[in-house]
Amino acid sequence: MILNVGMVIAYTHANFGKKFGTSVPAPKCLIPPTIEMNRHLQSWRTLACGFLAISVLHGSLIQAQDASAPASAAAAVSTPSAPAPAAPAPAAEAPPAGPTLEQRIFDLEKYVQNVQPGKDGDKTWTSNIAGPGPGHNAWQMVSTALVIFMTLPGLALFYGGLVRGKNVLSVIAQCMGIAGLVTILWWACGYSLSFGAGDGATKPFIGDLSYALLKDVSPYASGAGYWWISDAMWAMFQLSFAIITPALIVGAIAERMKFSAVLVFVALWMFAVYFPFAHMVWSTTGFMCGPLNPDASIKAIDFAGGTVVHMTSGWSALILCLLVGKRKGFGKEKMAPHSMVLCAIGTGMLWVGWYGFNAGSALGADGIAANAFMTTTLAAATAGFVWALLEWVLRGKPSVLGFCSGIVAGLVVITPGAGFVTATSSVIIGVLAGVIPFLAVAYLKGILGYDDALDTFGVHGVGGTLGAILTGVFADEKANSIVGGLKEGLLGNQLKAVALTIVWSVVATLVITLIVKVVVGLRPDAETESIGLDLGEHGEAGYEH
Secondary structure, eight states: OHHHHHHHHHHHHHHHHHHHTOOOOOOGGGSOSSTGGGGGHHHHHHHHHHHHHHHHHHHHHHHHHHHHHHHHHHHHHOOTTSOOOOOOOOOOOOOOOOOOHHHHHHHHHHHHHTSOOSEETTEEOOOTTOSOOHHHHHHHHHHHHHHHHIIIIIIHHHHHHHSOGGGHHHHHHHHHHHHHHHHHHIIIIIHHHHHSOOOGGGTTTOOOSTTGGGTTOOTTOBOSSOTTSBHHHHHHHHHHHHHHHHHHHTTTSTTTSOHHHHHHHHHHHIIIIIHHHHHHHHSTTOTTOTTTOTTOSSOOOOSSOIIIIIIHHHHHHHHHHHHHOOOTTTTTSOOOOSOHHHHHHHHHHHHHHHHHHHGGGGSSSSHHHHHHHHHHHHHHHHHHHHHHHHHHHHHSSOOHHHHHHHHHHHHHHHGGGTTTSOHHHHHHHHHHHHHHHHHIIIIIHHHHTOOOTTOHIIIIIHHHHHHHHHHHHHOOTTTOGGGGGTOTTHHHHHHHHHHHHHHHHHHHHHHHHHHHHHHTOSSOOHHHHHHOHHHHHHSOOSOOO
């Protein structure tokens, strides 16, 4: 029988080569060494395959006989009087089957598309690639670094160039101090209060302490922020937003608020304003999170922080600068920027970093991220050009400060709609961003007489409000399919979100500022303010010459 099987295999091997014009190469050790036998190579290969098959089958039979021998011997020596064998133990349950090949391919497609794996209609399974996806996670890491780059050194240089030389280090110190303070708060409980599910009546407004000390926030798991990014990177990405938001406020009170007062104010403000708004706008249980919470009372949309970042900081900055008061000599002394070079460099850093801010908010390297990148570029460039053009027409010369202010205004206004609007809409938004904040900075501040030192309210407060409203006007499901289910009544919901943000930020800042004034005081003494906060509060000067 073995010989017959070998002959069949050999015959099949030979005919396979005839039929398909090829043959399977035999091992070199089976090729005859003489030249005369080379012409019989095909026959040798056929015979070799046959004999190999015979050897394999013969060995298998011998192993089968050897394995059955002990069982046969045991049966021969057993007697009828021997006790009955014990009942066999129940077979262990087979482990659940893994995903099929089709499901595994399906998950790979979902990874490329940056959508949920392990689910196709009503069918679900445990994906073999359920952890962070390398490409999307890498983009999230880069985006996080870019947003941190916006604060340090971007915002520090932008603000540092706009103040007088004797206060340049004070602004840098405030940015650095805020970065450290907010990071510690975020680790301790800030992330949990922002993105925890919450409980009871406060659930729509604030999270809980389930993630305190970043408990269970794993770098190896995904899903807390989005399907393919690490939970740890989601937490760090959101931290970068939490750092820059209060840092924006210091522009309004630059050159005249004590460093200790700044830190106490920021610590209280994070709990009273930022953590609640991050939860309300971006958490799955949030009061204003239209895309993620079907039960949201206000179904608004905010792609990257128009309300959470720019409106809260801008409107808080207005109240804070009014309560702190004007700089000593304001309106009497020249208070021009000491270095437009630093300001321009900082502007460039902010622009580059803003791609992490906006395109990074797509939470993956996909088409929505590309759209946000495109709209951010168009709006920023357009607004910078329009702002400088208005200066040229109204004041006779286009200034570098005008270009810088316009670029930042464009970035601010496009932020809430970057992933929701089309290219043409972003150009229109850029034009409006170059006009409306310009009017607020050039005329409104003078009419009302407040000392917003670096125009935080004019650019971020006014610009953020404008952006939130324009998002309701221009949001298009062609840019992002999620808009389709929220388009009806969207403008009304955006206006409600704007109103709530203004009222909450103003009231909270008023209360916090009064508390800080009582506890540590708001301003340094007159002498410290005169010599500059660099020497007066930090004991060093920005320029030793």
